[in-house]
Each structure stands twice: as structure tokens, then as C-alpha cells.
Amino acid sequence: ADTNDLAAVESKLASFQPGCLLMETISNPLLRVGDLPALARLCRQAGAALIVDNTFSTPLLARPLEHGADISLHSSTKYLSGHGDTLGGLITATAEHFETMRRLSRINGPVLAPMECYLTMRGIKTFALRMERQCENARVLAAWLRTHPAIERVYYPDDPSHPDAAVIARLLPPGLYGGMVSFEVAGAGKREIFRFLDSLQMIVRATSLGDVHTMALYPWISSHRDVSPALKAEMGIRENLVRLSAGIEHVDDIKEDLARALRAL
């Protein structure tokens, strides 16, 4: 179900009676923001647990358990460790679900090695500083991209005309809208997007996010490659869409790299 359509969620919960609803706080790659308190209420009424992937928003922007979620999870590979040098995941859960999570982790054995723990814990020490800079860089880049003649459309949650603007105003702290920006390059197909990505000199092309370096990803051939063309069209994932994870570099350097690559089109 589209978690931005509460009536559709309510009807799916009633017809399928699932054990859980899994969603992201800020969705990939179009950066939609679901109404967590309302979804938590619907899940509670239907007897389903609400599981929220909080990787994009991080605990600096949202703490889903405070909004009624049962379980919140993070890929700590991303913003929390922050340097692209370790893989890991974190789960927080209400007391009701905590023992189940512990039991599953004992049985399935997802235990981080000491070096991974060390890198994650060291990364977390600078997490808030990095994230504040990444949010600010993303905000400045989104504003700049909106004025660029080669850009058709920009997706960023600070937009007053964002379809979830009212939820964003309630859920996210003022000025902190995340480090992810997505944009559509006017008239571009796969060939032009490849040329754009190949022309980047500083921005890293990578299927990841949340690193100190700015990273670009092409959803059409990476995160959404297995999604059928019809479903991609329904989801609004277009062939000219690029996803950017803002890093902590000087924002002018990021702009310069993007401008050069857009000139190469």
C-alpha cells in the first residue's frame, strides 16, 4: 500500500490482516514522508506492528518510537557510521517487541565483529555534526538545482508544495530535511544520465548513501532495476531521475561538479 494514502492503508490492513507494516520515514528515492502517528494508530487498531526504516531521516530528524512505531531500524552502514567503511544495522524496539528481536538475533546470529562495532561507535561521535552539514548542503543544492535550466524537477522535503508538506511540518525539525536530494534531468534518457554520471569528478557514483562524500545513484538501473516499467511509472520513478546523497564537502565544490557534469549533456 502507498503509506501516504491513509485510506488505502486502512483498507489493505483490513483485507490482508498482516502481522506488520514496513515503511521508511523518508522514502527512497522520491523522499515522501508518511504520517507516522496516524499510521501507528491504524496499525494498532488492526493488530499489526509498525516497523519503520529510519535510515534516511536518522534519529536527528525523527525517532519513530516516539511517534507510535513498534520497531525502528537503521542501516548503520550509512549516516550513523558515516564513512562508508563498515556494514551494520541497528534495531530499536518497544518493550513488547524487544525480547522477540533479541531472540531472533541470538538464533540468526547477526552479531557485528569488534572492528565494525568500533568503526560504528567512532562514527556516531561525529554523527550529529555531519548530519547537520549534510542537511544544509542538501537544502542549498536543492534550491540551486531548482533554478538550473537543465533540471526538470527537484524532490526535497523543504519544498512548500511537497505533497506531504503538512506532515513534514509536524514530523521533521525546522531546517532539517535530510541529506538526500533527487532530481530529474530535462529530456534525459539512460544515455544522457550515464554521460552525466561519467562526467562527475568529485561526486562518487555509488549504490549507497550517508557517506562524508557526496554520492550519486541512478535508481532506474540500480535500486529500482528489478521493478517492472509499469510499476516504476506508477511509483513515479522516471528514466531521468538521479538521487544525490549530500556529503560534508564545501557546497560550492559539489555545485561545481554537478554544473560541469550537466554542461556535458
Ligand SMILES: Cc1ncc(COP(=O)(O)O)c(C=O)c1O
Ligand atoms: C533505507 C535503507 N535501509 C536499509 C538498507 C540496507 O542497508 P545495508 O546495506 O547496510 O544492509 C539500505 C541500503 O541501501 C537503505 O537505503
